Amino acid sequence: MADSKNKAAKLVGITVPKETNCGQWYVEVVQKAELVEYYSEISGFYILRPPSMHIWTSIRKFFQDHIEPMGVQEASFPMFLSATSLAKEKCGTHNHRKEHVEGFAPELAWVTKAGDKDLEVPVAVRPTSEAVMYPYYAKWIRSHRDLPLRLNQWNNVVRWEAKQTTPFLRAREFLWQEGHTAHLTEELASEEVLQILDVYAAIFEKLLAVPVVKGKKTEAEKFAGASWTSTCEAFVPANGRGIQGATSHALGQNFSKMFGITVEDPDKKGNHLHVWQNSWGLSTRVIGVMIMVHGDDKGLVLPPRVASLQTVIIPVGLNAKTKPEERTQHMEKIQELKVTLQKAGVRVHVDDREGYTPGFKFSDWEMRGVPLRLEFGMRDAAAGVVVTSRRDNGEKGTIPVGELATQVPALLEKIQEDMFTKAAGVYESRRIKLTEWDRVVPALDSRNVVIIPFCGGIKCEDRIKELTRSEPEEDENGRKMPGMGMKSLCTPFEQPDGLVAGETKCLNPECQDMAKAWTMFGRSY
């Protein structure tokens, strides 16, 4: 490749390095790789274009394949909540209900008019569907035979955030799935919370090649109204921040008491039991996490399993001297390669655009994150090989034409695995186990997250956030922010050694309590 061609190609590429300006880099990548378009009519809204919808539908299929055998069924509830039912909830004496409703109140979008008439009772667009669904759970669940009730819906929700919005990571409307289930016993409910968490972790690790740490949220960070919250926590190496992946909540009997969801005790006639509920959700945010974890200065890097286009074939070495019949013959051979790959189940495209140099095309497809480039010139044709170039690590190779149907799928699988292994190695090395308080802030400043002995207290966690504020730094949108303190990400289920109950102190120097568990803290999204 001549340098001059590459230079020309750079004109359409990403203009800022990921390491030094992660926020601006992200904004460029999502738009130039055609994952989203900003919706200029209303701020905080984004159009999801086909490459990102391909990722989302891949996730949807994968998730359905796992939850259907568990007995989870699909439903679709209305998108509006009425003001009357919300007001009713607020008046409730239950703290959990109040907490839940008030938590979302500042972000509710209110429909007050239909056509030119004012609505008698305004309705809010759902920010989540507990309050829409649970009155019907109370109606439908009569007997223990109606349990478990397990419903999931794929929909859009609106949270009219005041904070700066970012495609995928914080949008005012987003797509997600929300599962809501009811069980007879706490044990059955808890079991499901973790089963779902495992499916979420598999979406990250198997589909998106993004390593996560599974664990429990602290009291300060759990879902408002939940008994406890389990989570998958991912990590963005470029800025050293943690990012919540997806959460699966044990709601306990909090909501069943609010909404009166009971069954007759199968063991004791006349006695009524409140059901045990869970809710769990995964949103298009996961796509943003994937972009952040894998992308590089050339643009997007897509894991093959979710890439709408897994490989692109680019004709090379054709020039003004090439005879027309030779060109035609060569392009026909390329079409044959394409058909071979399609038959092998590979999502492939031939870039036969005229008037563009191969160098331009290389950069263009690199920016769009296509996992594998195949180059094919007349010399390659004579030698019976295709030249390969991996997007993830730039590695080049050749594959005999006769072995494309087996070697390309195998290479794509290898890329998928290598992407995960690399990212897992980075996360592992940037998750620092610390027992000295003084090392915490320097570790954060070096773009790590930390695992420390922690008492679990809400006040202690608040204090830790204050104590770890640091120099102003740039946020994902390139603005200088007052240095962010760290918050807890999760208490990992896989606990490191070295914490002795009743002996190891909480690492916060101002805290007198004993540590309950190793807890992962970090600056975060």
Add this chain to the structure above:
Amino acid sequence: MADSKNKAAKLVGITVPKETNCGQWYVEVVQKAELVEYYSEISGFYILRPPSMHIWTSIRKFFQDHIEPMGVQEASFPMFLSATSLAKEKCGTHNHRKEHVEGFAPELAWVTKAGDKDLEVPVAVRPTSEAVMYPYYAKWIRSHRDLPLRLNQWNNVVRWEAKQTTPFLRAREFLWQEGHTAHLTEELASEEVLQILDVYAAIFEKLLAVPVVKGKKTEAEKFAGASWTSTCEAFVPANGRGIQGATSHALGQNFSKMFGITVEDPDKKGNHLHVWQNSWGLSTRVIGVMIMVHGDDKGLVLPPRVASLQTVIIPVGLNAKTKPEERTQHMEKIQELKVTLQKAGVRVHVDDREGYTPGFKFSDWEMRGVPLRLEFGMRDAAAGVVVTSRRDNGEKGTIPVGELATQVPALLEKIQEDMFTKAAGVYESRRIKLTEWDRVVPALDSRNVVIIPFCGGIKCEDRIKELTRSEPEEDENGRKMPGMGMKSLCTPFEQPDGLVAGETKCLNPECQDMAKAWTMFGRSY
């Protein structure tokens, strides 16, 4: 089956006959078969429960399998339209735009507040997405290489209808897919309109076993802003009304001129061409049509291909005299039958509820529309057979246990075909070709639709509607309505013989024009 058992079972069944009170019958069926739950918080909204979502996801899979090979890609656009961009459209000088925007204005749901703050510019929930999407088509489409652009989205839309709402058939929020495509030439666009219409027809006929007539909408009935509209028209025998199934529109250059969607003429540099657009949509209304067409006085009748439960096994002949070990042994055998059927790909359930008679269970599953009932008693076990009972026609039979895996799927296919054949025969016999005006109203009163020579004029169609008003009749909600005039359903693509151009007059006795085509008219939804 003892009669006394059936009587007990009827308590939970449908209380009104379909023929005499179609509206009330429908309302009972959709709720008792657990297809929907009324959302009591806000009128005109419904909860879609798992059996209806199963139908919808079956349709979604089928449609995706057909449009993906055509090159249609999935996208997701925001759910809101800003008031500013709507106002801009209204000021436009284009009649089509005005028509399109004003058509939906009375039904728009307006968000005016977020949290407790008034929005500077109110936003409306999409009633359809032309105005959301097409500004971006103008941005994305630059060159003929960007064509065809074919995007589809599965989403929810809101049309705050003032009219009486009915689950599936007219709801204020509904699920649909909306496809929006742009092409270089009129010919390419037209070809796609009809390809999509064929997929819609296949959804009706192959999945839902509902016969449709394909044709073109008249000028009076086409989509506001379309150049022409193609449609699938179904028929409800119980009240003799036509019902629009799904429409595929050729938008021509109407919208591309409004939104400035152009490409450079590939044949003439510097010259700009407006693209040719289509839009096509199919909604959850199709589920309502299916219920209306197949249901009977016992309740829902589901075509096997879309039934979430295709067959239910009911143990029979067990009673107080049955020894516990015999019962256990028998139930184990039933579990084996279930596993056999599951392995054969059949969606099967065993109704092993205790404390309910077989008769009660029979009625319950009949009401829910399960296509095939399998009865299995100890005598059947001894004889090595299973007793079958078809939901669609009540036909009984037996299948040797060893042949379940082949014969049950075959029988389900047979039921699917027979349901379609029966409905097609009814529709055929109730689609009356008429050349005498005086026979029109009597034909409508006898619950038929008519095919008549028609000039195609908008005013003539208005007049036909007035001339065919009749005695007050009941609508789908059981209210007496002033007798509905007939409107055009479509001009069928398959034209009957007998219409001579320049000779056959329009059938409206007051109209002096020549007939352009045989056109299907009827009372309708």
